[in-house]
Amino acid sequence: MAISTEVPSTMSVAPTSANTSAVLPALGMDRSSAQIVIETVTLVLLWVASVLGNVLVCIVVYRSRRLQSTTNYFVVSLACSDLLVAFMCMPFVLGRVVTNRWVFGGPMCSVVRFVQFTCPGATVYVLLSIAIDRFYTIIYPLSFKVSRTKAKQMIVLAWLFSALLAAPCFYFFRTEDLSQKTLCPTYYPGDWRGVLYMAAVFTVDYLVPIVLIILLYTRVVKHIWTIGVGGRKLQRTKNTVPATKVKTIKMLLVVNAVYLLTWSPFFLLHLGHVISAVGGAHARGDADPTWFIATVWIGFSSSVSNPLIYWVCNPNFRRGCREIFCMSNMKCYRSNTYAITYTTPFGKRNHVGFALDTNVTATTTAESAQPQNGHVTTSFDREAKREKKIAWPLVSNGANTYL
Structure with missing residues (x-):
């Protein structure tokens, strides 16, 4: 992550070439080669896992109409947010780590910071929308x-509100030059503007949505796991909530918990930095970059966590992934009973897949080809044909098809 090296406001003269070597080590700019290699390898692995996992989520939901529920619209929105972080933040952060300067120009400095604050805000509001939907x-x-229409409207509102709240990044984050280096600031300015704005971002983009999500899921969990009978709390033995919805709630609770753990350090560090800067502890860039890089890396790991959670908690996502990987393997595709080898108009309307039993069909075809009554051709016998007709199996008690 780009680390600002702005000189403290108490200094009226910029550092000269003689004391630059004393300023930069104090700011933690000169990191060892081992640190740079570790940071680079970690970020590359996060980028690869994030892109592959979230693209796979989008493909699985797109290919299967049985997975296109309202909840999965929100899931795709979360995947798009993670992909935006992967393509608009991680590569530029990697370039900043390797070159130890900002080489992408002033406009990209503002754009990267804008995306960096928009995506977590959009994610938390999409998670709040999911909580409202489940409630x-x-x-x-x-x-x-x-x-589905309301779900799309909620997603659009979440992104628009987060983008408007992050729009001041184009004003606060601009490239700065110090000792022949162009750097992009990482913190808001340590004055009343930065404190007020960061307090508003922390409250509106993080604290309030998290509190609402906790309250909504608390009500949902109480409703699912206990019922009130005569003032006594009983186990969920007579609750009519389907088991599939209970599993979905468990998965969503894990998703929310991971978001809370991964993005909390990022917001808390920014808020603490601007408050301490106003108190005179340090200036905008006078901070150890190790802590900031660690919090950003933890926040980026949230982009990898969601596909892993879906894989562990949802069998339908695993099945969809296996189908995608088996598309080029016809043997695997035929042996998979979930694969759609033939679909009737009824099946297309009701999203039902049929698996053809090739052994039974081949046997039936061979029997029908045998000559009857000494004739070369088979006589038309409706009843005989009806008896030999094999109905393709339809799975009646399939697993839940929603993520």
Whole structure:
């Protein structure tokens, strides 16, 4: 991550070439080669895992109409947010780490910081939308329903609100020159502007949504796992909530917990930095970059965690991934009972896949080809044909098809 080397405001003269060597080590700019290699390898691995995992999520949901539920629209939005971080933040952060300067120009400095603050905000509001959807689906299923149109509107509003809240990044983050180096600041300025704005971002983009998510899921968990009978709390033996929805809630709880753990250090460090800068502890760039790089790397790991959670907690996602990897392998494709080898119009309308039993069909075909009553051709016998007709199997008790 780009580390600012702005001189403390108490100094009226910029550092000369004589004392630059004393300033930069104090700011932690001169890192060892081992540190740079470790940071580079870690970020490359995060980038590869993030791109592959989130692209796989989008492909699985796109290919299977059975997975295109309202919840999965939110899941795709989370994947797009992680992909935006991977393509618009990670490569530029890597270039900053390797070159120890900002070489991408002033406009990209503002754009990268804008994306860096927009995506976490959009993610938390999409998670809040999922919590609202699950709350009404499970507790008040008849009073309110989040349709696909409403889900799309909630996603658009989440992104627009986060983008508007992060728009001041184009004003606060501009390239700075120090000792023949162009650097992109990483912190907000340590004055009343930075304190007020960072406090607003922390409250609106992090604290309030997290509190609402916790309250909503608390109500949902209480409704699922306990029922009140005569003032006593009983185990969930008579609760009518389907087991598939309970599994979905468990998976979403893990997703929210991982977001809370991975992005909390990032917001807390920014807020603590601007507050301490106002108190005179240090200036905008006078801070150890090791802590900042660590928090950014932890935040980037959130882009990798969601596909892993889906893989562990959702069998349908695993099945969709296996189908994607088996598309070029016809043997694997035929042996998979979930693969759609033939689809009737009824199946297309109701998203039902049929697997053809090749052994039975071949046997039936061979029997029908045998001559009857000494004739070379087979006579038309409707009843005989009806008896030999093999119905293709339809799985009646399939697993839950929603992520």
